[in-house]
Amino acid sequence: MAVVEFRINDLEELIGKKLSRNDLEERIPMLGCPLEKIENGRVCYEIFPNRPDLLSPEGFSRAIRFFFGISKEFTRYKTKPSGIKLYVDPSVKNVRPYVLCAVVRNVELTDSVIESLMQLQEKIHETFGRKRKKVAIGIHDLDKVKPDFVYKAVGPEDISFVPLGYKKQMTLSEIGKKHEKGIKYIHILENFEKWPIIMDKNNDVLSFPPIINGELTKVTEKTKNLFIDVTGINERAVEQALNIVVTSLAERGFDIETVEVHNNKKRVVPDLSPKRMKIRIEYVNKLLDTDFTKNEISELLCKMGLGFDRDVLIPPYRVDIMHEIDIVEDIAIAFGYQNFEPKVPKIPTISSRILKNEFLGKVREVLIGLGLQEVSTMILTNKDDNSRKMGVEGEPCELLNSVTVDRNICRTWLLPCLIGVLTQNKHRDYPQKIFEIGKCVLLDKNKETKTTDVDKLSVVITDSEISYESAAEVLDALLSSFEIKYKLKKSKYPFLIENRTADIVLNGGSIGFIGEIHPKILERWDIEKPVVCFEINLDYIVPK
Amino acid sequence: MYKITKEGKRYLKEGFPETKLMSILRRPMKISELRNKVENFNIALAWAKKRGWVDVKSNVVIPVKKSVTEKLEEQIALKNLSEGKKVEEKMISLLLKRKLIEKKRRPLQVKREVSKLTQDLIKTGLWKRVKLKPYNVEIIGKRVYPGKKHVITYYIEKIRNIFFDMGFKEVEGPLVESSFWNFDALYQPQDHPARELADTFYIKKPSVCDLPEKRIVNAVKIAHENGGNTGSTGWRYEWSVDVAKRPVLRTHTTAVSARALTSLEPPAKIFCIGKVFRNETIDYKHLCELTQVEGIVVDENVSFRDLLGYLKEFYMRMGFEKIRFRPAYFPYTEMSVEPEVYFKDKKEWIELGGAGIFRPEVTRPLGIDCPVLAWGLGLERIVMLRTGINDIREFYYKNDLKFLRGVNPWL
Numbered sequence: 017m018a019v020v021e022f023r024i025n026d027l028e029e030l031i032g033k034k035l036s037r038n039d040l041e042e043r044i045p046m047l048g049c050p051l052e053k054i055e056n057g058r059v060c061y062e063i064f065p066n067r068p069d070l071l072s073p074e075g076f077s078r079a080i081r082f083f084f085g086i087s088k089e090f091t092r093y094k095t096k097p098s099g100i101k102l103y104v105d106p107s108v109k110n111v112r113p114y115v116l117c118a119v120v121r122n123v124e125l126t127d128s129v130i131e132s133l134m135q136l137q138e139k140i141h142e143t144f145g146r147k148r149k150k151v152a153i154g155i156h157d158l159d160k161v162k163p164d165f166v167y168k169a170v171g172p173e174d175i176s177f178v179p180l181g182y183k184k185q186m187t188l189s190e191i192g193k194k195h196e197k198g199i200k201y202i203h204i205l206e207n208f209e210k211w212p213i214i215m216d217k218n219n220d221v222l223s224f225p226p227i228i229n230g231e232l233t234k235v236t237e238k239t240k241n242l243f244i245d246v247t248g249i250n251e252r253a254v255e256q257a258l259n260i261v262v263t264s265l266a267e268r269g270f271d272i273e274t275v276e277v278h279n280n281k282k283r284v285v286p287d288l289s290p291k292r293m294k295i296r297i298e299y300v301n302k303l304l305d306t307d308f309t310k311n312e313i314s315e316l317l318c319k320m321g322l323g324f325d326r327d328v329l330i331p332p333y334r335v336d337i338m339h340e341i342d343i344v345e346d347i348a349i350a351f352g353y354q355n356f357e358p359k360v361p362k363i364p365t366i367s368s369r370i371l372k373n374e375f376l377g378k379v380r381e382v383l384i385g386l387g388l389q390e391v392s393t394m395i396l397t398n399k400d401d402n403s404r405k406m407g408v409e410g411e412p413c414e415l416l417n418s419v420t421v422d423r424n425i426c427r428t429w430l431l432p433c434l435i436g437v438l439t440q441n442k443h444r445d446y447p448q449k450i451f452e453i454g455k456c457v458l459l460d461k462n463k464e465t466k467t468t469d470v471d472k473l474s475v476v477i478t479d480s481e482i483s484y485e486s487a488a489e490v491l492d493a494l495l496s497s498f499e500i501k502y503k504l505k506k507s508k509y510p511f512l513i514e515n516r517t518a519d520i521v522l523n524g525g526s527i528g529f530i531g532e533i534h535p536k537i538l539e540r541w542d543i544e545k546p547v548v549c550f551e552i553n554l555d556y557i558v559p560k
Numbered sequence: 561m562y563k564i565t566k567e568g569k570r571y572l573k574e575g576f577p578e579t580k581l582m583s584i585l586r587r588p589m590k591i592s593e594l595r596n597k598v599e600n601f602n603i604a605l606a607w608a609k610k611r612g613w614v615d616v617k618s619n620v621v622i623p624v625k626k627s628v629t630e631k632l633e634e635q636i637a638l639k640n641l642s643e644g645k646k647v648e649e650k651m652i653s654l655l656l657k658r659k660l661i662e663k664k665r666r667p668l669q670v671k672r673e674v675s676k677l678t679q680d681l682i683k684t685g686l687w688k689r690v691k692l693k694p695y696n697v698e699i700i701g702k703r704v705y706p707g708k709k710h711v712i713t714y715y716i717e718k719i720r721n722i723f724f725d726m727g728f729k730e731v732e733g734p735l736v737e738s739s740f741w742n743f744d745a746l747y748q749p750q751d752h753p754a755r756e757l758a759d760t761f762y763i764k765k766p767s768v769c770d771l772p773e774k775r776i777v778n779a780v781k782i783a784h785e786n787g788g789n790t791g792s793t794g795w796r797y798e799w800s801v802d803v804a805k806r807p808v809l810r811t812h813t814t815a816v817s818a819r820a821l822t823s824l825e826p827p828a829k830i831f832c833i834g835k836v837f838r839n840e841t842i843d844y845k846h847l848c849e850l851t852q853v854e855g856i857v858v859d860e861n862v863s864f865r866d867l868l869g870y871l872k873e874f875y876m877r878m879g880f881e882k883i884r885f886r887p888a889y890f891p892y893t894e895m896s897v898e899p900e901v902y903f904k905d906k907k908e909w910i911e912l913g914g915a916g917i918f919r920p921e922v923t924r925p926l927g928i929d930c931p932v933l934a935w936g937l938g939l940e941r942i943v944m945l946r947t948g949i950n951d952i953r954e955f956y957y958k959n960d961l962k963f964l965r966g967v968n969p970w971l
Contacts, residue, residue, distance in 0.1 A: 048887035050898075064889030065753070146751055250751075252796045303917070303931065305863035339792040341894045341920060345887075348864060348895050353885040358868035363859045365829045367724040370732060377717070384707035389964055392710040394849055394956045395735065395835060396809075413736060415809070416762040419841050423848055426735070426809075437959040444961040445705070455835070457735055459766060465807060466766035467736040 018063045018143045019052050020135065022073045026128050027059070030077035030267070032086060039084075047083050048349055049076075066336035068144040069260050072136035073128075074267035075333060082321040083350070090323030091331060093266050093288035098273035100243075102214075105168030111208040112225065112247050114254045115167045116285045118262045119158060119273040120242040125235065129268060133235075136264060140257055144335075145226075149204050151248040151257045152226030154214070156233030158241040161216040167247070169210035177221035178231040188213070188224060197228045214245055255285070256335035262286050263333045290329040295343050303344050305359065306351075316350035317343070372558045376453050376471060379554065382497045386490055388449045388475065393433035395455060396423040401432045405540045407510035413457045413467050426457035426467075430474035431511075431551050435533070438478055439541050446545070447479035449490075453554070471558075474551040478543070484516050484532050487548035491520065491530055500557055504530065511537045520552060528552035561664055562652070564642050568660030572638055577604035579628050579635075582613055588622040634658070711947070711967045712851055712955060715939055716833055718971055719853055722877045723831040726870075728855060731830045733816035735837075738769035740804040742811055744780050745818040746892040747921040749795040750803045754811070754891070761809040761839045761848075769807045776822060777801070779925030790924045809837035813854040814892065817934060820856075821926040827859040833939075844951040847940070854936035856918075858928060864895055864917065867933040871899050871915055874935070878942070879971075880912075888914055892922050893934060903945065910945060913937025946971070 028035055035044075040059055045051050049070060052060035061076075069075045081087040098119040108115070123129075137153050145151035172189035179191050179198075186194065188211050192202035204226060205211045214223040221230045225247040235242065244261055248254040262272050266288075277283045301307055308316070314324040322343070323329030330337050337343060348356070380390060396418070402425060403410040412425040427433060430452050437450060453473050460468035477486050488504070495502050504518040505526075512531035519526040530550035538547060564572070574580070581604040584597055595601045605621065608614045613625040637651035638660055647655075655661045673691045674681070681687040709717075720730070733741075743755055754760065771777050782788035784799045810816075816832040824830065833853050840846040857870060868885060875883045882902035890896045893916025900909040915935035923932050940955050947967075954963055 045886065048889065050886070066889055066891075143753070146753065150751060250797055303863055305865040338787070338794070339790070339894075339920060341917075345895045349887050353868075353887060353897065356865050356868055356885075358872040359863070359865040361726065361857075361866070361870050361873050363727075363827045363829060363857055363862065363866075365727045365729070365827055367727045368729040369720075369724065370730045373720075373730065380709060380713070384709060387705075387707045389705065389708055389961065390710040390713060391959050391961075391964060392712055392956055393959060396837070396849055411765075413763060414765040416764040417757045417839065418761060418848075419758075419839055420848060423842075437961075440959055441961045445703075448961060449707075450961070455735060463734075464770045464772070465734045465736045465738060466769055467734065467807075469735050 018065070018071065018139050019060050020063055020071055020076070020139060021058050021060045022076060023128065024054075024057050024059050026073050026132070027077055027080070030073060031080050031084070033084065043084070044080060046349070046352060046354070047079060063139075065143050068140055068257070068335060069263075069333040071139040071143075071260075072264040073132045074264040075136075075260065078267055079321060083319055085319065087321070088318060090290070090318070090329055091321070092290070093263055093272060093332065095272045095274050095286065095288055097284070098275055100273075101164040101276045101278060102245075103164065103166045104277065104279035105166060107169035107210055108167060108212050111169050111205065111210060112212045112249060114249065114251045115214070115225075115245060115247045115279075116254050116258045116277055116283070117165075117243065117245045117275045118258060118286045119275060120244065120262060120265050121240070121271040121273060123240060123242055123265070123268075123270045125237050125239055127237075130235070130237070133265075136261065140260065141226075144253065144257060145248070148201055148226035150250055151246060151253050153257060153261060154223040154225060154229050154245040154247075155235055155261075156222050156229060156243040156245070157235050157239040158233075158243040159239070160233045161220055161222055161243070162218050163216065165214055165216055165222065165243075167212065167214050167245075169208075169212050171209065172211055175213060175221065177224070179224070179228045180231050180234060182231060191224065191227060195228060201227050212247065214247075255287075256333075258286050259288065259332040260335070263288065263331070286332070288332045290323060290331055291337075292327040293330060293337065293340065293343060295324075295328045295340055299340060300344050300347055303341070304348055304351075304356070308347070313347060316347045319350040320346040322346060372471070375558050376554065378498075379473060379494065380453060382494050383451050383475070383490070386449075386493055388451045388477075388490070391434065391437050391450050391452050392454065393430075393437060393452060394423070395426055395457065396420075397427045397433065398422045398424055401436060402427055402429070406432055406537060407534075411459060413459060428456050428458060429551060430454055430456065430472050431476070431549060434474050434476040434549070435537075435541050435543070435547070438476065438543055438547065442543070447477065447482070449475075449477045451475045471554045472551060473554050474549065476547060476549045478545045478547040480545055482546050482548055484530075484548055487530050487532075487550050491550050495520075495557075498557065502527075510534075520550065522556060525556075527556040562641060562656075562661045563664050564638065564661050565659055568638055568655070571635070571660060572642060576607070576632055576635055577601075578607040578611065578613065579632065580604065581608050582623070582625065582628045585614065585621060585623045588620050591616070591619045591621060594621055634660075705965045708965065708967060708969065710964065711943060712939060714967070714969055714971060715943055716851070719833060719878070719939070722874065723855060725877070726829070726873065728829045728831045731816060731820045731832050732834060733810070733813075733819050733832065735810060735835060736763060736766075736769075736807050737810040737815045738771065738804065739806045739808055740769070740771050740777070740780070741818055742808050742815045744784065744799075744804045745776075745922065745926065746814055747783060747919055748891045749784060749797065750800060751797070752891065757839070759839055760811055761837050763807040763809065766807055768805050771801070771805060772822070776925065776927075777804070780804075783921045783925045787921065788925070790920045792919075792921045794921070811838060812836050813852045813936060814934070817854055817856050818922070818926060821858070821923065821928050821932065824858060824928075826928070826930050829855070829857045831855040842953065842957060844953060847952050847955065847957060849956065851939040852936055853913075853939055854934065857933040858930060860930040862931050862933055867895075867897065867915060867917060867935070870933060871897070871935055875899060875901055875912070884909065886911075888916070890914055890916055892919055893917055894919050897935075899935070906945075912942060912945075 049061040063070045141148045176185040176187040191198040223229045246254050246258040274284045317324045412428050415424045418424040455469045503521045505521050507519040517531035520528040528551045533547040577600040581598050615622040637647045671691045675693045781799045787794035813832045836852045837849050880901035886898045888896040888898035896916040918932040
């Protein structure tokens with residue numbers, strides 16, 4: 017989730033309108049950017065990941081100008097050739113194959129322009145750029161270097177340069193170890209033998225993407241002309257990021273110039289011409305249940321900054337439009353979600369219940385009738401609770417990457433969870449009679465997901481004095497309610513007291529156990545009162 | 561009240577002594593002579609004299625009245641008393657004086673006081689002889705705990721019933737899910753941030769899932785790569801089958817909806833309620849497993865306005881009268897909507913769940929050519945807003961019996 021902060025007067029200047037409280041709190045969020053807060057002349061909005069073009073105040077204001085009807089004409093960005101070339105060396109193919117760039121001339125970099133440029137760059141890196149892995153942007157003072165440029169991959173020790181914020185030269189591998197950005201992002205390159213750099217004609221390093229720029233091309237208030245590079249591992253994403261950055265600068269009135277990128281074939285970028293997409297009026301009206309005319313649709317599209325002649329014209333910064341449906345959504349937002357009349361539901365279908373869930377409901381009813389309290393514990397647990405403390409072994413479904421150390425497997429049974437509940441409730445009134453009906457996950461090679469979910473029931477009763485009988489009568493009340501003819505057969509489990517333990521047997525097979533919990537187990541769980549219990553795999557008794 | 565004495569009984573049987581005296585005394589007779597012939601002579605003579613029937617002069621009794629034929633008033637009264645009839649007070653005191661009757665003696669015992677009415681007391685009739693101690697009936701009863709369902713169960717039941725009332729079919733799916741169903745089938749590109757280790761639980765054991773039939777896998781692959789027949793440009797990258805096979809703990813029940821889409825015939829309405837998982841550190845705002853609710857409507861003729869209509873109806877049945885809709889973003893829906901409901905007691909609009917129409921890149925590879933309306937919401941959030949719980953760990957993690965026993969089942 018990206019939250020961006022704008023200076024309200026900066027927005028007002030870019031939009032060309034004073035923004036009222038109502039504008040900020042009600043109208044702007046209806047474009048699809050929830051308000052986070054307004055504070056000290058600044059406003060924060062959440063920007064959805066499909067709209068990185070809204071991450072800069074320039075791009076944000078552009079959208080509001082259209083949305084509020086201040087801009088009424090589709091923007092066509094003009095570019096002219098800079099004559100500058102960038103050559104892509106095949107050595108980058110494995111590590112970071114794509115690069116595109118642009119030149120921006122006659123810039124006036126005030127504090128707020130630099131601030132917004134930095135914010136845009138950083139937010140694109142974090143979200144759209146997948147923390148620089150997919151896309152990284154470099155912004156340089158063009159006048160400090162000598163075109164043309166080359167993008168190539170070199171060994172980590174082959175080249176050294178002064179990275180941004182430093183005074184002395186470092187090799188690429190030194191930067192990876194010592195520079196703050198190097199430490200943070202070097203993992204992106206670590207598995208490659210050669211790392212990418214951009215150099216000028218004098219072999220001066222502009223950039224070591226996606227890690228850090230050179231100090232040489234550092235942008236200051238005095239910078240007049242910019243060179244922008246975007247590198248990455250997905251060509252479309254690289255192009256989209258470049259378009260967002262340069263159109264954002266174009267909104268400030270700066271001049272955009274193209275660069276020839278030679279990568280097998282020649283490409284002239286940025287290409288800021290609008291994309292075209294067909295839209296069927298009847299498709300729009302059917303999906304929205306509206307009767308918009310072509311003209312109305314054209315007006316609504318305009319509110320979203322889209323053009324319309326015979327096709328929809330999509331500006332180069334809109335990276336989210338992949339399908340006609342995306343345009344339909346823009347039309348709906350332009351019309352205003354609040355202006356759609358909800359329709360009374362009318363699709364006639366017949367409900368149907370999962371039989372098993374109905375049965376589980378009845379089991380729950382009987383147990384509640386017996387005065388037991390239902391609890392619901394977590395499916396995620398750990399091996400210590402699920403098996404070791406109970407004196408059993410198990411092969412549970414194991415998680416790979418849990419951030420919580422004691423939640424790294426799926427439980428295979430419920431009893432340890434319920435004993436845990438008793439430990440948590442030693443200060444509460446007794447007797448404590450609790451049960452859980454819950455899902456457990458077992459490994460199962462024959463299933464598509466290699467696991468199977470099992471619904472189990474566990475009952476646990478404790479008081480200062482309690483015995484086997486108390487569990488046996490609950491079990492009998494439950495099973496005989498459903499006319500289940502079961503038997504109890506003396507058995508042995510490491511967590512139950514010998515000679516006070518039985519298997520619950522149905523049709524010759526065990527469906528669970530019943531007994532008194534062994535005091536050595538109670539000690540491990542820090543419990544001082546006797547506990548009786550039973551557990552059943554409900555899948556065995558659910559009516560088929 | 562009165563009982564007749566032994567003497568009274570003899571008088572009743574044999575007559576009064578003064579009457580007997582008169583029947584013998586036909587002439588003046590010496591006292592000494594009479595004494596032998598009349599029982600209770602002294603009493604007989606005293607009463608005969610009192611009544612003026614005889615005179616006594618120098619030891620000789622002289623009859624004044626010739627004979628006594630009528631019954632004495634006392635005799636009648638005594639008879640009546642013996643038969644339980646009413647008798648004048650004057651006669652009673654006369655009979656008492658003559659010791660022919662006496663007051664019945666009441667048993668002199670005090671009734672026993674007991675606190676409990678027992679089966680024994682009722683059966684033996686002893687309850688008649690005991691006094692039941694008065695209770696202080698204004699004392700509030702001691703707190704005992706009824707068996708209750710878990711608070712989440714109450715809400716699941718309520719929401720299940722709302723879906724059934726609206727004609728939805730219940731479906732479910734596995735907790736461990738392939739990345740294919742959890743992400744790829746929902747058109748989430750393989751480098752999507754939601755798929756990162758920081759958000760999603762990946763699974764070490766089992767380490768690989770099977771994929772569904774080739775036809776579906778290929779259609780999804782092509783939708784990602786270039787849009788295929790969906791009318792989309794696709795994401796433009798090389799889709800990896802190995803990434804799709806990686807098992808995860810499902811991050812949303814939309815994975816279940818995706819599976820369901822492959823086997824349903826429109827028109828169809830289905831819903832799913834189940835656990836979902838997020839790789840998050842547990843604190844008062846975050847829990848790594850939560851319960852999600854999701855409903856979908858599949859029909860040739862449904863539109864965005866139908867989606868809003870279903871949302872309005874659903875949330876109204878959940879008890880929210882006012883609802884409004886905001887634009888939102890989900891990778892697999894377009895339009896995407898965030899419903900906000902009005903909380904009367906808080907006097908504010910609160911975002912509750914997400915909704916949208918599945919993208920064609922989602923539905924067409926799964927064999928559905930018509931719009932699919934979908935919405936979902938997290939159950940814990942709604943329970944927290946409704947009950948005022950402000951620590952999400954009350955669910956599943958803390959299991960505080962005081963809280964669970966105190967839950968109000970009337971939602």
